[in-house]
Amino acid sequence: MKAKNLALLYLIFFWHFSVYAKSYPGISLSSSFSIKTDNFYLQSSHTNHYSLAAVYKRVVPKQVLYYIKSNLPDWSFPQPDLWDAKTFEYYKGSKSLANFISADFNGDGVGDYAMILTNSKKQFAVWIITSTSDGLSRTQWYTDNYEDKIKVVLSIMRPGIYFEEISDLPDPDPIQIKNSSIEIVGPDDLRFAIYWKLGKFTGFRIKN
Numbered sequence: 001m002k003a004k005n006l007a008l009l010y011l012i013f014f015w016h017f018s019v020y021a022k023s024y025p026g027i028s029l030s031s032s033f034s035i036k037t038d039n040f041y042l043q044s045s046h047t048n049h050y051s052l053a054a055v056y057k058r059v060v061p062k063q064v065l066y067y068i069k070s071n072l073p074d075w076s077f078p079q080p081d082l083w084d085a086k087t088f089e090y091y092k093g094s095k096s097l098a099n100f101i102s103a104d105f106n107g108d109g110v111g112d113y114a115m116i117l118t119n120s121k122k123q124f125a126v127w128i129i130t131s132t133s134d135g136l137s138r139t140q141w142y143t144d145n146y147e148d149k150i151k152v153v154l155s156i157m158r159p160g161i162y163f164e165e166i167s168d169l170p171d172p173d174p175i176q177i178k179n180s181s182i183e184i185v186g187p188d189d190l191r192f193a194i195y196w197k198l199g200k201f202t203g204f205r206i207k208n
Contacts, residue, residue, distance in 0.1 A: 056097070059094075059096065060100060063136070064113055064129060064136070067136050068129075072117065072127070072138070074119045075119050075125070076118065077100075077117060078099070078116070078150065080098075082118070082150045083099075083150055083153070087153060091153050096154075099115055099117075099154060100113070100115045101115075101154045101156050101182065103156050103179075103180035104179060105179060105180060105181060105182065105201075106179065106196040112129065113129045114127070114128045114129075114154055115129070115154070116153075118146075121145075122145060122146055122147070123146070124143070124146055124150050124152075125140050125144075126140070126182070127139070127141070128140075128194070141194055142203075152185060152187075153185050153186075154184060155185055156180055156181070156182070156183070157181040157195070159177050159178055159179060159181075160176075161177075162174070162193060162204075162206055164204040164207060165206060165208070172207065178196075179195065179196055181194060181196070182195070183206070191205065191206040192204070
């Protein structure tokens with residue numbers, strides 16, 4: 001009787017698992033499994049190691065994940081350990097990470113997104129994805145190479161008056177930024193602004 005009950009329980013479990021697996025093709029019957037979430041994987045094993053999805057799924061909207069997968073196949077969100085751990089933790093917020101921020105960058109009243117993505121050539125780039133009447137559109141900025149770590153992060157700039165760092169102009173003209181904008185922060189006092197002006201994104205190095 002006990003063997004029959006165990007067999008019945010196994011059949012019920014297997015049936016439920018088979019139905020669930022049809023919704024998540026990446027899942028398999030093993031002690032270590034992965035669930036495919038758009039272009040990212042949440043891995044679970046005896047070591048309880050969690051990778052990309054656990055970090056990015058919380059803050060990156062599903063439509064943005066799908067857009068990247070469909071339109072930027074050579075680019076993806078990097079592992080968080082490409083940043084210094086303290087740096088990545090410092091920039092964690094309710095809707096932001098060291099490499100993902102969201103605000104209305106072009107002043108149309110709809111949320112936009114800026115992110116650092118990487119490719120297989122060990123390059124990273126700042127991609128801006130804006131919401132339009134036709135869906136989403138993209139702009140690429142600031143492509144660079146990296147070795148072991150990425151040394152820049154993203155931050156939201158508030159509207160205001162800023163000055164450009166120009167070596168041959170000690171007193172440059174002020175630049176008025178009207179919308180929330182994107183700031184790239186890096187070593188050697190790097191502060192680079194990307195903002196919306198006359199229907200497109202433009203940028204400058206901020207004077208400290």
